Amino acid sequence: xxxxxxxxxxxxxxxxxxxxxxxxxxxxxxxxxxxxxxxxxxxxxxxxxxxxxxxxxxxxxxxxxxxxxxxxxxxxxxxxxxxxxxxxxxxxxxxxxxxxxxxxxxxxxxxxxxxxxxxxxxxxxxxxxxxxxxxxxxxxxxxxxxxxxxxxxxxxxxxxxxxxxxxxxxxxxxxxxxxxxxxxxxxxxxxxxxxxxxxxxxxxxxxxxxxxxxxxxxxxxxxxxxxxxxxxxxxxxxxxxxxxxxxxxxxxxxxxxxxxxxxxxxxxxxxxxxxxxxxxxxxxxxxxxxxxxxxxxxxxxxxxxxxxxxxxxxxxxxxxxxxxxxxxxxxxxxxxxxxxxxxxxxxxxxxxxxxxxxxxxxx
Amino acid sequence: xxxxxxxxxxxxxxxxxxxxxxxxxxxxxxxxxxxxxxxxxxxxxxxxxxxxxxxxxxxxxxxxxxxxxxxxxxxxxxxxxxxxxxxxxxxxxxxxxxxxxxxxxxxxxxxxxxxxxxxxxxxxxxxxxxxxxxxxxxxxxxxxxxxxxxxxxxxxxxxxxxxxxxxxxxxxxxxxxxxxxxxxxxxxxxxxxxxxxxxxxxxxxxxxxxxxxxxxxxxxxxxxxxxxxxxxxxxxxxxxxxxxxxxxxxxxxxxxxxxxxxxxxxxxxxxxxxxxxxxxxxxxxxxxxxxxxxxxxxxxxxxxxxxxxxxxxxxxxxxxxxxxxxxxxxxxxxxxxxxxxxxxxxxxxxxxxxxxxxxxxxx
Numbered sequence: 001x002x003x004x005x006x007x008x009x010x011x012x013x014x015x016x017x018x019x020x021x022x023x024x025x026x027x028x029x030x031x032x033x034x035x036x037x038x039x040x041x042x043x044x045x046x047x048x049x050x051x052x053x054x055x056x057x058x059x060x061x062x063x064x065x066x067x068x069x070x071x072x073x074x075x076x077x078x079x080x081x082x083x084x085x086x087x088x089x090x091x092x093x094x095x096x097x098x099x100x101x102x103x104x105x106x107x108x109x110x111x112x113x114x115x116x117x118x119x120x121x122x123x124x125x126x127x128x129x130x131x132x133x134x135x136x137x138x139x140x141x142x143x144x145x146x147x148x149x150x151x152x153x154x155x156x157x158x159x160x161x162x163x164x165x166x167x168x169x170x171x172x173x174x175x176x177x178x179x180x181x182x183x184x185x186x187x188x189x190x191x192x193x194x195x196x197x198x199x200x201x202x203x204x205x206x207x208x209x210x211x212x213x214x215x216x217x218x219x220x221x222x223x224x225x226x227x228x229x230x231x232x233x234x235x236x237x238x239x240x241x242x243x244x245x246x247x248x249x250x251x252x253x254x255x256x257x258x259x260x261x262x263x264x265x266x267x268x269x270x271x272x273x274x275x276x277x278x279x280x281x282x283x284x285x286x287x288x289x290x291x292x293x294x295x296x297x298x299x300x301x302x303x304x305x306x307x308x309x310x311x312x313x314x315x316x317x318x319x320x321x322x323x324x325x326x327x328x329x330x331x332x333x334x335x336x337x338x339x340x341x342x343x344x345x346x347x348x349x350x351x352x353x354x355x356x357x358x359x360x361x362x363x
Numbered sequence: 364x365x366x367x368x369x370x371x372x373x374x375x376x377x378x379x380x381x382x383x384x385x386x387x388x389x390x391x392x393x394x395x396x397x398x399x400x401x402x403x404x405x406x407x408x409x410x411x412x413x414x415x416x417x418x419x420x421x422x423x424x425x426x427x428x429x430x431x432x433x434x435x436x437x438x439x440x441x442x443x444x445x446x447x448x449x450x451x452x453x454x455x456x457x458x459x460x461x462x463x464x465x466x467x468x469x470x471x472x473x474x475x476x477x478x479x480x481x482x483x484x485x486x487x488x489x490x491x492x493x494x495x496x497x498x499x500x501x502x503x504x505x506x507x508x509x510x511x512x513x514x515x516x517x518x519x520x521x522x523x524x525x526x527x528x529x530x531x532x533x534x535x536x537x538x539x540x541x542x543x544x545x546x547x548x549x550x551x552x553x554x555x556x557x558x559x560x561x562x563x564x565x566x567x568x569x570x571x572x573x574x575x576x577x578x579x580x581x582x583x584x585x586x587x588x589x590x591x592x593x594x595x596x597x598x599x600x601x602x603x604x605x606x607x608x609x610x611x612x613x614x615x616x617x618x619x620x621x622x623x624x625x626x627x628x629x630x631x632x633x634x635x636x637x638x639x640x641x642x643x644x645x646x647x648x649x650x651x652x653x654x655x656x657x658x659x660x661x662x663x664x665x666x667x668x669x670x671x672x673x674x675x676x677x678x679x680x681x682x683x684x685x686x687x688x689x690x691x692x693x694x695x696x697x698x699x700x701x702x703x704x705x706x707x708x709x710x711x712x713x714x715x716x717x718x719x720x721x722x723x724x725x726x
Contacts, residue, residue, distance in 0.1 A: 231559035
């Protein structure tokens with residue numbers, strides 16, 4: 001590859017314009033190479049940074065011997081481009097006044113631009129900083145570039161505190177709930193539906209499962225000062241074989257989003273106890289993450305941002321840092337509810353405010 | 364076609380052997396021609412019978428000016444041959460001692476053989492008799508040969524009483540329950556399952572529907588002296604869109620098998636009242652049939668058979684006769700629970716007993 005083939009980013013430009021330039025390099029999961037090349041070129045041009053790359057993931061870090069080290073992390077990939085022709089949530093980006101539209105506007109090119117601007121500008125930060133840019137976040141967890149880096153460069157991912165620059169509307173969202181899925185199966189005995197008394201109806205048998213879920217009051221659990229609201233829901237249901245047969249099987253898929261005070265095993269115990277008497281099989285689970293806001297670096301970060309932190313309800317990669325013993329929060333520009341939508345957009349000022357907050361904390 | 368291409372049946376042979384000979388002419392729905400040809404040749408050879416044919420359906424009748432006319436009816440087709448190699452429920456038939464195995468052994472070559480033997484033997488029956496042999500019973504109702512005959516030869520299907528020779532284990536099964544299907548739909552509001560309080564769970568909303576169905580006590584209704592046991596069941600259920608989305612829609616398919624004292628409209632009214640407050644749409648309905656056992660011809664028939672009549676729970680073509688104002692019962696050799704199975708079989712004596720009973724009634 002010749003140098004001219006690497007697209008050029010200007011990290012000293014206005015960070016909102018840098019966001020647009022990054023968005024213009026299409027980077028749907030699996031196609032992050034061009035963007036990783038461009039980001040890598042910027043990072044390697046900085047004498048104050050040490051850089052490694054694996055696949056399309058990059059780590060850059062300062063080595064100033066500071067007392068604390070913080071990690072800023074974000075993913076390079078996006079979900080696929082919109083199917084709807086004429087959608088504004090596509091590539092290349094487009095400005096409408098001060099609002100930037102296009103794929104990644106919310107999730108999470110603004111955060112990546114802030115990381116890159118800080119990496120270049122902060123030649124002497126108050127804390128050592130490790131910048132992580134990774135691929136394959138928007139696909140199955142086994143492909144995650146961050147997961148790969150944890151395995152390949154564990155010593156590069158040591159730190160006292162991590163900030164994941166996922167969109168949070170500019171507030172600090174601490175930790176995240178865990179998630180677990182269960183199949184609850186009822187069985188009966190098939191029979192012709194004209195002679196129902198010869199059989200046993202497995203769909204009628206599921207009534208009690210749904211009643212318990214419907215009547216269950218999900219808890220709100222305070223962890224490290226944040227109130228984590230839980231959710232426990234039937235998300236899918238199937239049952240029966242034909243219109244003239246008494247059903248002999250029904251399956252309810254249940255999703256439990258549990259506060260980070262519980263392990264997946266404790267979450268499972270809770271669901272088993274609620275659905276006692278039924279056949280419950282756990283099919284999937286991911287631990288949550290405690291917000292760790294009692295850590296000094298975290299407290300100073302929250303003070304620098306200047307807004308009351310909130311809990312994160314959805315599962316994010318902060319849980320990977322948490323699993324390594326590193327407290328982590330989400331903090332980034334853009335409305336998370338717009339993520340993955342065909343109307344992704346972000347206000348230029350939101351990106352600039354995020355850069356300013358992190359700069360004040362680290363400069 | 365030359366005469367030699369028509370397979371020959373001997374209606375004066377033992378009726379059990381005649382059954383085996385009929386089974387050996389493969390007649391899966393849509394392929395009834397060879398059997399209809401063979402049956403037609405026998406009927407047309409009888410000087411005491413008047414015969415019409417349409418497609419692969421045949422009607423033959425005596426015209427002796429008797430006070431009453433009875434109809435004996437049966438279908439020529441079978442369900443498809445078994446998928447399982449080496450199954451005994453296939454074609455050609457096979458004797459194991461006095462038990463006849465093969466496709467149609469139960470449903471309903473024994474009945475067809477009895478009809479054919481009677482048609483030939485009863486040159487001067489005590490009542491005028493109309494013999495109906497029809498195609499396409501085992502497939503969707505719109506293809507039914509009997510339905511077609513009702514439209515093309517209505518005057519040939521007049522009568523005081525009808526016997527459908529479907530398998531009933533040799534007892535009289537009077538009338539039949541009706542059947543109706545309903546889609547019960549609940550709706551909610553989709554949301555991410557990590558923020559369930561932003562949505563409304565349509566699967567939880569279905570709990571009350573299932574509780575009412577589970578707790579419902581189906582009625583037993585006495586009609587013309589027979590006790591018709593009803594069934595009301597959820598037979599299919601689907602709901603939800605993905606494992607991380609609060610479901611905004613769930614659908615329960617409900618099947619109501621209702622006694623023949625009700626019209627389909629009254630059955631619908633009953634289900635709507637039970638599921639009041641829910642979105643209920645009727646998707647399908649077929650009226651039942653009153654057994655009509657108070658009719659003199661029916662009473663004499665029951666006396667000739669000599670066993671206590673029972674109600675028929677499944678829907679059968681007796682309902683088509685009932686709709687024409689003709690009381691009708693099911694009466695035939697073989698266990699109805701073996702119908703459509705890969706183990707279809709019938710005892711030779713059951714076929715002979717059926718012939719004997721009808722012969723005593725009509726000779």
